[in-house]
Amino acid sequence: MRTYEMMFILKPDLSEDDIAEARERLQTIIADFGGEFLKELDGWGKKRLAYSIEDYSEGIYAVWHFNGETRTVDELDRIIKISDKFLRHMIIRLEE
Numbered sequence: 001m002r003t004y005e006m007m008f009i010l011k012p013d014l015s016e017d018d019i020a021e022a023r024e025r026l027q028t029i030i031a032d033f034g035g036e037f038l039k040e041l042d043g044w045g046k047k048r049l050a051y052s053i054e055d056y057s058e059g060i061y062a063v064w065h066f067n068g069e070t071r072t073v074d075e076l077d078r079i080i081k082i083s084d085k086f087l088r089h090m091i092i093r094l095e096e
Contacts, residue, residue, distance in 0.1 A: 001035070001067045003096065008080065008089040009059035012046055019060065022085045026064075029075050035068030053087045065094070 008026075010019060027037050044061035053059070066072075073091050080089045 001069060003038070003065060003067050003094045004073060004091055005063065005065055005094055006076065006089065006091045007061070007063045009049075009053075009061055009087040010085055011054075011087055012056060012058040012060055014060070014085060018085060022083065023062070025079065026076060029079060030066050030068060030072060033068060033072040033075055035066050035072040038065040038067060040064050049087075056087060059087050 006026075010022060014022070030037050041063040044063065046058055046060050049057055049059050076091060077089075080086045
């Protein structure tokens with residue numbers, strides 16, 4: 001298993017329940033595909049975006065570390081792309 005860092009930006013107008021649901025969904029995917037959630041780095045929270053994305057000037061940032069296989073990353077990428085709760089995301093493999 002490899003270690004990955006995932007950064008994602010949620011829409012700023014989501015309710016606390018929607019935010020919790022989105023985060024829980026990602027953690028469930030990591031676990032279901034044989035991965036392991038390691039930690040959340042400094043909760044960045046709501047920040048101003050460098051440029052507007054989908055008419056939003058702010059977003060709720062989060063940075064996570066997790067262990068997983070390529071299929072874990074592929075499924076996270078697929079789910080985030082079809083969800084209407086996320087503005088942007090990026091997943092990178094960390095060097096060992």
